[in-house]
Amino acid sequence: MGKVMLEVRNLKTKYVTRFHEDVYAVDGVSFKIEEGKSLGIAGESGCGKSTLALSMMGYYFPPLHYMSGDIIIDGKNISGLDPDEVRKTILGTEIAYIPQAAMNALNPTQKIIRFIEDVVRAHQPKKDKKEIRAMAEQRFAELGLQPGTLDKHAVELSGGMKQRTVIAVSTILNPKVLIADEPSSALDVTSQKMVIKMMRELMEKGYIKSMLFITHELPLLYNVTDDIMVMYAGQIVEKGTAKEMVFDPVHPYSHGLMGSILVPEEGTRGQKLGAIPGAPPNLKKPPNGCRFAERCKYATADCRYTSIPEKPFGDGRMYRCLKGVDELKEVYSGE
Amino acid sequence: MSEMEKARAQTDFSDKPLCLSGRGVTKVFGFGDKKTVAVDHVDFDFHEGEFVSIVGESGSGKTTLSKMLLGLSNQTEGEILFQGKPRDIGTGRKKREYWKGIQAIFQDPFSSFNTFQKVDAVLLDCINMRGGKHLSKQEKTDMMTEACNFVNLKFAELTNKYPFELSGGQMQRLMIARIFLLKPKILLADEPTSMVDACSRATILDMLLNLRDETGMTVIFITHDIGLAYYISDTVYIMEHGKFVEFGKADEVILEPKAAYTKRLISDVPKIHEEWDLSTVDLKQDA
Numbered sequence: 001m002g003k004v005m006l007e008v009r010n011l012k013t014k015y016v017t018r019f020h021e022d023v024y025a026v027d028g029v030s031f032k033i034e035e036g037k038s039l040g041i042a043g044e045s046g047c048g049k050s051t052l053a054l055s056m057m058g059y060y061f062p063p064l065h066y067m068s069g070d071i072i073i074d075g076k077n078i079s080g081l082d083p084d085e086v087r088k089t090i091l092g093t094e095i096a097y098i099p100q101a102a103m104n105a106l107n108p109t110q111k112i113i114r115f116i117e118d119v120v121r122a123h124q125p126k127k128d129k130k131e132i133r134a135m136a137e138q139r140f141a142e143l144g145l146q147p148g149t150l151d152k153h154a155v156e157l158s159g160g161m162k163q164r165t166v167i168a169v170s171t172i173l174n175p176k177v178l179i180a181d182e183p184s185s186a187l188d189v190t191s192q193k194m195v196i197k198m199m200r201e202l203m204e205k206g207y208i209k210s211m212l213f214i215t216h217e218l219p220l221l222y223n224v225t226d227d228i229m230v231m232y233a234g235q236i237v238e239k240g241t242a243k244e245m246v247f248d249p250v251h252p253y254s255h256g257l258m259g260s261i262l263v264p265e266e267g268t269r270g271q272k273l274g275a276i277p278g279a280p281p282n283l284k285k286p287p288n289g290c291r292f293a294e295r296c297k298y299a300t301a302d303c304r305y306t307s308i309p310e311k312p313f314g315d316g317r318m319y320r321c322l323k324g325v326d327e328l329k330e331v332y333s334g335e
Numbered sequence: 336m337s338e339m340e341k342a343r344a345q346t347d348f349s350d351k352p353l354c355l356s357g358r359g360v361t362k363v364f365g366f367g368d369k370k371t372v373a374v375d376h377v378d379f380d381f382h383e384g385e386f387v388s389i390v391g392e393s394g395s396g397k398t399t400l401s402k403m404l405l406g407l408s409n410q411t412e413g414e415i416l417f418q419g420k421p422r423d424i425g426t427g428r429k430k431r432e433y434w435k436g437i438q439a440i441f442q443d444p445f446s447s448f449n450t451f452q453k454v455d456a457v458l459l460d461c462i463n464m465r466g467g468k469h470l471s472k473q474e475k476t477d478m479m480t481e482a483c484n485f486v487n488l489k490f491a492e493l494t495n496k497y498p499f500e501l502s503g504g505q506m507q508r509l510m511i512a513r514i515f516l517l518k519p520k521i522l523l524a525d526e527p528t529s530m531v532d533a534c535s536r537a538t539i540l541d542m543l544l545n546l547r548d549e550t551g552m553t554v555i556f557i558t559h560d561i562g563l564a565y566y567i568s569d570t571v572y573i574m575e576h577g578k579f580v581e582f583g584k585a586d587e588v589i590l591e592p593k594a595a596y597t598k599r600l601i602s603d604v605p606k607i608h609e610e611w612d613l614s615t616v617d618l619k620q621d622a
Contacts, residue, residue, distance in 0.1 A: 044532040045503070144618025159393075164618075188392040188559055189603040197616040216532045219562070219605040246607055260537040262562040263606045264589045269566055275537035277487060279502065 002034035004072075005210040006056075006095075006177045011069035011079075013055040016062065023283045025051040027234035029069075030310075033177070038203065038211040040225035040242070042218055042257065046280060048234040049214045050100065053179045056212075057095045058086035074176050074209075092119050096175040096208070100182045102166040106154035113150040115169045123173060136172065142205070143168055143198055160191025164198050171208055178208040182215050196224055218261050222246050230254045233280045233291040236310070240317040250328055251319045253292045290322065298323065298331060348569060351382040352419070354553045355404065355437075355521055359413035362399050362577075373399040375577035376413065381521070381553050386544070388556045388564035388585075390600070391574035397557045400574075401525050404555065406433055418520070435464070438519040442526040444506035448498035454509065455494045458482060461516040482512040486542055504535030511542050518550050525557045540567055561600055565589040573597045 009030050015023040025048045033039050041049050051064065058081055060066045071079045073094045078086065091097070099105060106115065116136045120127055137147040145161075145168060154162060163183060171178060180199065184192040202208045213225050221228055221242065228245040230238045230253065238251040249255045259274020278295035281287050289304040290296070296303065303322050310318050313325050321328065362374040374396045381387050391397050402408045403415065406424045415422045417436065424430045441447050448457060458479045462468075467475065476490075483490035486508040498506055507527055514522055524543065528536040544567065547554050558564050564571050565585055572582040573594065581594040592598045605611045 044534050146619075189561075189600065190392065193603050193613065193616050194618060197613045198618060200613065201618075217605075218533065219607050222607050223605040223611040257533060260533045261607060262536075262560070262566050263608075264562045264565045264601050264604055265606055265608055266590055268562065269585065273537035273541060273566070275541055276534045277538070 002036060003074075004032050005035050005037075005074055006033045006212070007070070007072040008032075008056065009070040009072070011052075011055060011071065012067040013051065013060075014065050014067055015051075016065055021284050024286055025064075025234055025283060026055055027283075027286065029231075029234075029236055031229060031236065031239065033210045033212065035209050036203070037227065038213060038225040040213045040215070040221035040228045041231055042216060042221055042228060043231035044216065044257075044280070047231045049216075049231055050181055052231070053097065053181050053212070053214055057097050057179060058083060058090060059097075088122060091122075092170070092173045093123055093175060095177045095179065096170040096173075098167055098170055098178070098180045098183050100185070102183060103159055103162045103186060105166060106162060108154050111151055111153055112165055112169070116150070116172055119169060119172055139172060139207075140168060143201060158191075160187050160194055163187060163191070163195050167195070167198060167202070171202055174207050176209045177212065178202070178210070179212045180214065183213075184220070185215065185217065192220075196220075199224075218246065218258065219263050230257060233286065234283055235291060235320065236318070237292065237321075238317075238319040240314070244314075244317060250313075250317075250325055251292075251321050252296050252298055252328070254319075255328075255332060290320075298328075346569060348382040348385040351384060353416070354381050354383045354385070354418060355555075356380045356416045356419075357413060358416070360400070360403060360410050360415060361412035362396075362403060362408070363411045373577055374403070374410075377574075377577070377579050379572065379579070379582075381555060383520075383553055384547065384551045385570055386547055386554045386556065386568045387570045387572065388558060388568035389572045389574055390558060390561050390564045392559060392600070395574045396577040397559075397574055398525060399577075401439075401523055401555070401557050405437060405439055405523060406430055435517075436519055437521040437523060438514055438517055439523040439525065440507070440510045440514065440527045442529055444503050444510060444530065445499070447510060448506065450497065450499060452498070453494070454496050454498060454501075455479065455490075457498070457509070458512065458516060461513050465517060478516065482515045485515050485545075486512045487538070488512065504531045504538070507531060507535070507539055508542065511539070511546065515546060515550075519552060521553045521555065522546070523555045523557070526559070527556075528563070529558075529560075536563075543567070561589065561604055573600070 011026055011029045013026045015025055017023060029052060043049050054064060056071055058078055060083055066080060069079060070077055078090055113133060113136060117129065117132050120132050136150055140147050140149060145164060149165060157165060184195045203211060215221055225242055228242050229236050232253050238254045245254065246258055249258045256274045256276040262268060276295055281291055281294065289306050290308050293299040293303040306322060308320050308322055310320050312318050357377060357379045359376045360374060361376050364371045364373055389397050403410050424433050459475065462475055462478055480490040488505065488508055528539050543554060556568060568585050571585045571588040572579050575596045580596050581588055588597065592601055
């Protein structure tokens, strides 16, 4: 077992609305990522994927509030730190974040090199500009970006180039954890492939130690990450290796989700897509029992009233359902 | 494979009557040095009841073509034939007449609806457009309820709501309910699932297939997702730089692609049973 790079223990965060109502967006999430490993988070819109990412890097600005739990990066607990302190000491060196709209994150009036200077000087205020440029040029060349890009403005770059530049800028200080929130969902397949290749190179060359990849594109997760977690209504409902999760999902929700994969492979045309009817519960008043019970084909009365803990099984896997693993598998095979 | 799926995989549409076809359709933007040929002399034949996908990357001319098909912009050259006859949309009246035959679902559900119109008004408009103005209130309500049931929405819950009170998936389903009421000959769907997640996507795709089976309309599905196109369509057209580089039955085009562009497009998509080959990617080529 490798060294644990990122550990999240029972993290709970909430949004407070204008009317002072609490929305429990991340509700008791725990997981670990080891050095050199990548973890994917899948789930539908509004299940808390992006909130989890923001919470992990200590981005607690209203309406997002920290409630409880620990976030430990390489042995250092950063939970409950002041956002300003997090920006100065954690962001960029310990943890880097690529937001969903990273392509629009670049200020159009600044050259790319300015962003790099900004990032580096936030941590090393005395560093010389020439040194920073040399460092940036070397890193850009290694990642297949032309050093000339440094003197360009964001508008001169194509979408895929912008995305890769953002990734190169945010990882310039070799962060221990890279959080990528849908980094390729706005790109076409060719640019997407280049972005993924670049992220993989960052991992292989050891510039980033571990990665958390968020997307709802399951075939992509399967190809990029070692492990996959499925999130539903603020909780993790199942966790396992990528292969186990795609070919052998246990939780009814993951089972439905994996049934909706569309790939251009033989046999896809014949299959019935696993659509899950209904909508997720309102997180202002999360149900006491299973959160998926309302939409679950196999739910019983017990499911609605019993609170369900995370149940470990197999080789380091986990799921959250009242029914047993064998029972669920038998139901699926009978369909 | 179920019986229905088998039938779907084998249907031959070439002997069905033509619904929409194009000969040498071209669209040029700008002139002189700044000329851009967005759609370059394309020919196509869409038959009745056919589910057609047009696949291409960003900037390949998919949306420009769809605007021409809808009559929202005129072609620079070439001819579009509607039900075998040259299309005439010279005047507003003729255009409205044409739009009774062709309707669209757009990518962004949030900007597809009039913000000031409640959901029942949206649906009522459709009934009136189909010449249902004289119907009694009860009959109209029944029709609207039927349409909502078709897309798994509850009409009683929606009546007093504005479209922005619905979620993205619900809005897109409401859009399908509109199409259900309008029953056009052709439905043009421009990336209707790119802004919704995988679960809602499955629901919407199934609804589109049911709609086609029930009403026998032609569906033109525009997408950049080749996996999705393969799942849903009978015929696939692959578009590159304003031209169709390959077209044919979905099985033939996707499983045995001939054009180099199609091959590249398919190899770039992450798959689950085959290895996704990243070694072919040259990071320097873009720079």
